[in-house]
Amino acid sequence: MKKPESCESIEEIREAIDGIDYQIMKLYSQRYEFVKEIVKFKTDEASVIAENRQAEVIAKRREWAVELGLNPDLFEDIFWTLMRYNVQKELEILKSTNTKPV
Numbered sequence: 733m734k735k736p737e738s739c740e741s742i743e744e745i746r747e748a749i750d751g752i753d754y755q756i757m758k759l760y761s762q763r764y765e766f767v768k769e770i771v772k773f774k775t776d777e778a779s780v781i782a783e784n785r786q787a788e789v790i791a792k793r794r795e796w797a798v799e800l801g802l803n804p805d806l807f808e809d810i811f812w813t814l815m816r817y818n819v820q821k822e823l824e825i826l827k828s829t830n831t832k833p834v
């Protein structure tokens with residue numbers, strides 16, 4: 733892939749952006765597969781929410797943002813949004829496994 737400063741048109745830059753976004757989403761889909769499986773090791777709503785882990789996730793992503801020259805507040809927001817969604821999905825999975833007949 734060309735360096736951003738070597739791109740010669742807006743189309744070339746947008747193509748690079750699209751390619752990168754697709755890679756990000758592919759990685760996110762891998763992460764999501766792990767998130768769905770983690771429910772196996774959880775028993776109730778508190779363990780799904782996992783407040784201590786949420787704090788750890790946010791603190792580390794803030795640290796990584798600074799290290800990478802990114803805005804830590806932006807990445808805190810992004811990861812809260814993702815985790816909120818994941819909590820909802822995990823609760824759905826937990827409920828459906830708890831209500832399945834043996």
Ligand SMILES: O=C(O)C(=O)C[C@]1(C(=O)O)C=C[C@@H](O)C=C1
Pocket residue numbers: 767770779780781782783785786789814815818819822
């Ligand atoms: O680490 C967990 O326990 C997870 O369920 C994963 C995850 C996450 O997306 O990183 C999702 C929900 C929890 O609130 C905390 C973290």
